[in-house]
Amino acid sequence: MKTGDTLSQNDAVSWHLVAALVENKPGVLFRVTNLFRARSFNIESITVGSTEQVDLSRMTITTKTDEKTLDQLVKQLRKLIDVVEVRVLETSKSVYRELALIKMKAEKPTARMEITTYASIFRANILDIDKDTIMVEITGTPDKIDAFKNLVNSFGIIQLARTGVSALPRGENV
Numbered sequence: 034m035k036t037g038d039t040l041s042q043n044d045a046v047s048w049h050l051v052a053a054l055v056e057n058k059p060g061v062l063f064r065v066t067n068l069f070r071a072r073s074f075n076i077e078s079i080t081v082g083s084t085e086q087v088d089l090s091r092m093t094i095t096t097k098t099d100e101k102t103l104d105q106l107v108k109q110l111r112k113l114i115d116v117v118e119v120r121v122l123e124t125s126k127s128v129y130r131e132l133a134l135i136k137m138k139a140e141k142p143t144a145r146m147e148i149t150t151y152a153s154i155f156r157a158n159i160l161d162i163d164k165d166t167i168m169v170e171i172t173g174t175p176d177k178i179d180a181f182k183n184l185v186n187s188f189g190i191i192q193l194a195r196t197g198v199s200a201l202p203r204g205e206n207v
Contacts (some may be wrong), residue, residue, distance in 0.1 A: 048077070049103055050122040050129060050200050051094040056115040057083065064113055065092060074098065074106055078131070078175075078197030089117060093129070093200045095175075122200055129200035130203065133178045134160070138189035139167040149183060154180045166191060 055061045062081055069076050079094040084091045098106070103121065110119045122129070139145040139162070151200050152159055157171035171181050175198060182193070 046097055046099050048097050048124075048125060049122060050198065051092075051096065051103075051107065051119065052122050052200060052202075053094070053110060053119045054084065054089050054090040055081075055092055056117065057088050057090045058115065061082060061090070061115045062092075063169045064115060065094075066109065068109055068113065069094075069096075069106075072106070072109070074102070078195070078196040080199045082199070093198055095198050098179040117199070120202075122202055127200050127202050129174065129198050130172055131175050131178055132172045132196040133182070133184065134168060134170055134192075134194045135185065135190060136161075136166055136168045136192040137185055138165060138191060140165045144188055148188060151181065151184055157181065 053065070053074050055065070066076065066079070068074075074096060077097060078093075079095075082092055082095045083089075096103075096106070107119050107121060110116055137148060139148055145162065145167055148169065149159060151157075154169070155171055155173075155177065157169045159167065160170050161168040169181075169185075171178055178195065182190070
């Protein structure tokens with residue numbers, strides 16, 4: 034959607050998972066992201082990695098858009114020569130996860146204990162503890178990571194790295 038466009042009530046913007054199987058060769062990621070750029074679509078996150086088939090990679094792209102724009106995006110992705118398959122995954126019928134590394138200030142022992150307690154509640158792992166910092170690895174849905182980040186934000190986040198969402202459909206739905 035371009036700046037200045039308006040949405041009707043039927044064009045609600047929401048979060049979508051787009052999964053694409055692409056040929057595993059140089060330049061494919063550029064062509065896919067260039068399609069987004071050229072049409073002013075925003076990518077919230079993108080992950081790319083090898084699959085069970087050596088010659089294919091799986092891309093998981095998250096984007097916020099309306100249904101009409103999403104349909105156009107999927108049609109345009111399918112036209113790219115290196116794209117084998119494109120699907121919009123339903124979040125209720127998929128497993129999707131993201132990983133985040135969060136380094137926080139933890140100058141006082143009470144702060145380290147509190148962060149450790151929060152990490153335990155969120156099933157996160159403590160990766161590193163220094164004299165003044167603590168680093169946590171958390172895996173889950175983007176909402177879970179956002180909730181943890183908001184909870185520990187008051188300690189002072191020094192650095193944050195997020196991988197982007199990876200997703201697969203549930204069951205035998207291939």
